[in-house]
Amino acid sequence: MKKFILNVFAFIAVIASMSCNTKTQIPKKGSLQISKQNKTKPNVIVIYMDDLGYGDVGFNGSNSKLTPNIDKLANNGLIFKNGYASSATCTPSRYALLTGEYPWREKDASILPGTAPLLIKTSQVTLPKVMKENGYQTGIVGKWHLGLGNGNVDWNKHISPGPNEVGFDESYIMAATQDRVPTVYIDNGDVVNLDPNDPIEVSYKKNFEGQPTGKENLELLKMKWHHGHNASIVNGIPRIGYMKGGEKAKWVDEDMADHFLAKAQNYVKKHKDAPFFLYYALQQPHVPRTPHPRFVGKSGMGPRGDVIVEADWIVGEFVKTLEEQGILENTLIVFSSDNGPVLNDGYYDDAVEKLGDHDPKGGLRGGKYSLFQAGTRVPFFTYWKGTIKSGVSDAIVCQMDLATSITSILGNKKQVADSKDIADAFLGKSKVGRSELVLEAGKKTALRKGDWLFIPPYPGMRKVNKNVNIEEGCDDIAQLYNLKEDSGEKNNLATANPEKFAEMQNAFTAIRGKAYFKGVKPIELH
Ligand code: NG6
Numbered sequence: 001m002k003k004f005i006l007n008v009f010a011f012i013a014v015i016a017s018m019s020c021n022t023k024t025q026i027p028k029k030g031s032l033q034i035s036k037q038n039k040t041k042p043n044v045i046v047i048y049m050d051d052l053g054y055g056d057v058g059f060n061g062s063n064s065k066l067t068p069n070i071d072k073l074a075n076n077g078l079i080f081k082n083g084y085a086s087s088a089t090c091t092p093s094r095y096a097l098l099t100g101e102y103p104w105r106e107k108d109a110s111i112l113p114g115t116a117p118l119l120i121k122t123s124q125v126t127l128p129k130v131m132k133e134n135g136y137q138t139g140i141v142g143k144w145h146l147g148l149g150n151g152n153v154d155w156n157k158h159i160s161p162g163p164n165e166v167g168f169d170e171s172y173i174m175a176a177t178q179d180r181v182p183t184v185y186i187d188n189g190d191v192v193n194l195d196p197n198d199p200i201e202v203s204y205k206k207n208f209e210g211q212p213t214g215k216e217n218l219e220l221l222k223m224k225w226h227h228g229h230n231a232s233i234v235n236g237i238p239r240i241g242y243m244k245g246g247e248k249a250k251w252v253d254e255d256m257a258d259h260f261l262a263k264a265q266n267y268v269k270k271h272k273d274a275p276f277f278l279y280y281a282l283q284q285p286h287v288p289r290t291p292h293p294r295f296v297g298k299s300g301m302g303p304r305g306d307v308i309v310e311a312d313w314i315v316g317e318f319v320k321t322l323e324e325q326g327i328l329e330n331t332l333i334v335f336s337s338d339n340g341p342v343l344n345d346g347y348y349d350d351a352v353e354k355l356g357d358h359d360p361k362g363g364l365r366g367g368k369y370s371l372f373q374a375g376t377r378v379p380f381f382t383y384w385k386g387t388i389k390s391g392v393s394d395a396i397v398c399q400m401d402l403a404t405s406i407t408s409i410l411g412n413k414k415q416v417a418d419s420k421d422i423a424d425a426f427l428g429k430s431k432v433g434r435s436e437l438v439l440e441a442g443k444k445t446a447l448r449k450g451d452w453l454f455i456p457p458y459p460g461m462r463k464v465n466k467n468v469n470i471e472e473g474c475d476d477i478a479q480l481y482n483l484k485e486d487s488g489e490k491n492n493l494a495t496a497n498p499e500k501f502a503e504m505q506n507a508f509t510a511i512r513g514k515a516y517f518k519g520v521k522p523i524e525l526h
């Protein structure tokens with residue numbers, strides 16, 4: 001009898017568990033994925049723009065209406081008014097984002113040619129590795145620009161080490177920049193559409209015999225170079241560096257945004273059922289600006305505005321995919337840019353002529369390549385539907401802090417290099433971010449601390465980069481600005497406020513060392 005009762009109970013338990021299972025198997029549209037994933041382990045996506053300025057986006061006050069989709073996301077997320085890239089150029093900023101280390105600690109972290117060896121050591125802790133330790137699938141789609149291989153890449157063979165050796169399970173990238181050769185996509189270390197009968201050769205030193213160049217063959221160009229960019233011609237666009245062969249593998253510039261979008265969408269669809277980390281690095285609005293024909297003329301500002309409109313559409317489509325896959329609520333999105341804006345960055349593309357009233361700098365001083373704020377203060381927001389409340393934060397946050405902070409959000413502790421745990425600032429639970437941050441431009445550094453910016457003297461260094469018409473932030477004398485009262489960095493208070501000056505100089509010296517003032521050899525960028 002006892003046995004019978006036990007069996008009845010066991011039977012009821014089995015039926016109950018079956019009906020529970022059936023319940024979870026017929027969820028409302030979209031909820032299955034959410035239930036499968038653990039709420040404490042959101043997907044994490046970093047959407048990273050290339051050269052998008054603080055003032056290019058509506059959510060930082062621009063009236064130009066270039067970014068309605070990005071603005072919608074930002075306005076439903078947490079907007080950082082003091083959000084920083086670590087540097088005013090691409091490679092160092094990406095290095096800091098992925099390693100959590102100040103890029104000025106790594107001597108080779110400056111703008112890399114397409115043939116540079118991998119900058120990140122395979123033994124180094126990285127953001128994607130940290131995510132893997134936390135049980136995440138990791139992927140990168142888009143711009144890499146952190147070097148590949150060991151210094152002598154054969155583009156016709158498997159390329160390694162690269163993103164897959166520093167923490168990414170999957171990678172689909174361009175090696176460097178859109179204006180640098182090789183102009184091919186690389187899928188997990190292999191050039192896409194490689195034809196063994198048309199091998200690829202790349203050099204940054206000399207041209208391959210008989211190959212046309214931007215310098216000598218102006219008649220072949222559909223886009224004219226202004227400075228630099230006069231080496232090999234691909235798709236009528238002159239590039240930095242020389243390339244031969246690989247005709248079938250060459251990308252079509254106008255299709256690049258759609259191409260990377262499809263890869264990012266596929267990645268999301270493939271991995272939606274378990275936590276993933278995706279670093280989606282768009283190429284816009286870096287030069288050459290090549291909007292798909294359906295975006296040409298859409299901004300009224302020429303190609304620079306048009307590719308921002310294009311990128312905005314892309315972000316909108318990408319978010320739609322997250323929604324359709326039912327994972328938007330379980331995904332933390334971080335949106336930012338690798339450095340500030342530049343208009344003429346080497347091609348005649350009407351960026352200056354058609355700018356109109358638009359201010360890519362958003363009232364800040366400088367731009368790409370600059371120690372002034374427009375170099376490193378960039379569009380920045382976090383979005384996590386249902387978890388992060390919409391709002392605006394003044395906390396000082398840097399992309400470099402994501403490695404440690406995201407680990408902390410996942411409930412773990414891991415101090416990654418210079419990356420700070422400011423998880424609460426990223427989630428909007430605290431108004432406090434970093435207390436101080438060293439900013440970098442072409443190996444020159446400055447210190448943001450509280451409301452203040454200290455730039456040490458850079459005697460003899462060029463003040464204005466005439467090619468791009470941007471003030472680089474250097475002066476023979478030291479500079480001190482109160483950014484809260486003087487966001488345009490117009491009043492140097494170094495002599496007017498000796499106490500603050502001494503405090504800031506000491507804080508800077510404590511991090512960079514006394515030798516900095518004597519020994520530093522900053523590089524002048526083109
Ligand atoms: C500069 C290029 C510029 C751009 C930049 C890298 C010249 C004259 N200028 O050297 O066009 O490619 O490097 O930009 O070649 S970044 O956003 O990837 O850092």
Ligand code: CA
Nearest residue numbers: 050051090338
């Ligand atoms: Ca950039």
